[in-house]
Amino acid sequence: AQSVTQLDSHVSVSEGTPVLLRCNYSSSYSPSLFWYVQHPNKGLQLLLKYTSAATLVKGINGFEAEFKKSETSFHLTKPSAHMSDAAEYFCVVSELTGRRALTFGSGTRLQVQP
Amino acid sequence: DAGVIQSPRHEVTEMGQEVTLRCKPISGHDYLFWYRQTMMRGLELLIYFNNNVPIDDSGMPEDRFSAKMPNASFSTLKIQPSEPRDSAVYFCASSLARSMNTEAFFGQGTRLTVV
Numbered sequence: 557a558q559s560v561t562q563l564d565s566h567v568s569v570s571e572g573t574p575v576l577l578r579c580n581y582s583s584s585y586s587p588s589l590f591w592y593v594q595h596p597n598k599g600l601q602l603l604l605k606y607t608s609a610a611t612l613v614k615g616i617n618g619f620e621a622e623f624k625k626s627e628t629s630f631h632l633t634k635p636s637a638h639m640s641d642a643a644e645y646f647c648v649v650s651e652l653t654g655r656r657a658l659t660f661g662s663g664t665r666l667q668v669q670p
Numbered sequence: 671d672a673g674v675i676q677s678p679r680h681e682v683t684e685m686g687q688e689v690t691l692r693c694k695p696i697s698g699h700d701y702l703f704w705y706r707q708t709m710m711r712g713l714e715l716l717i718y719f720n721n722n723v724p725i726d727d728s729g730m731p732e733d734r735f736s737a738k739m740p741n742a743s744f745s746t747l748k749i750q751p752s753e754p755r756d757s758a759v760y761f762c763a764s765s766l767a768r769s770m771n772t773e774a775f776f777g778q779g780t781r782l783t784v785v
Contacts (some may be wrong), residue, residue, distance in 0.1 A: 559699055588772075592776075599776045599777055599778040599779055600759065600761065600776040601761075601776075602773045602775075605773055646713065657703055657715045657718045657726065658703070658715070658763075658774055659715075660705075660712060660713040661712075662712045662763065663712060663713075
């Protein structure tokens with residue numbers, strides 16, 4: 557069975573400082589991993605995905621995530637936060653075999669202070 | 671492509687009424703998912719289809735909920751009768767499962783309020 561744990565429900569940073577959103581996963585099979593972002597009253601948008609081609613994945617808006625199999629982690633980072641980054645972020649796991657649907661973490665709400 | 675299209679965007683209904691949510695997936699996608707988002711439970715998978723066939727409906731809360739996909743371009747989620755605890759945002763998503771790394775594309779959601 558697959559599962560995702562987002563370690564922080566809320567993260568607050570100052571504009572211009574680094575962002576770190578933590579995610580650990582559990583999967584019986586080789587997983588696919590994604591980060592989605594949801595702005596207030598909006599749908600979910602894909603930020604980036606792990607394709608197994610490289611452990612460091614670059615996404616949109618300057619976000620990156622590093623896949624660490626030994627730590628079963630897929631943390632999301634950004635060197636410098638922008639006010640527009642304030643949103644809810646979801647770490648997501650999917651498996652090729654077994655249940656094909658995405659399993660979402662509980663979400664991390666990112667606040668960016670001016 | 672216009673993306674996944676859901677209608678209506680907002681729905682307010684009285685307890686006991688029937689509610690139908692609609693979804694048009696991205697053309698050519700062979701998987702369709704219905705999710706529900708609430709503050710208490712986050713994003714929950716309700717049901718998903720592959721090639722119009724329901725594969726896993728274990729997330730459907732109870733018999734009041736039903737979903738259909740009569741063809742590749744249309745799906746409905748119906749609640750009958752509706753209850754206040756069904757108030758949530760319902761998302762439809764679709765994907766093309768050519769590889770293990772295929773992401774799902776989400777619609778804008780339907781915000782349902784049952785009073």
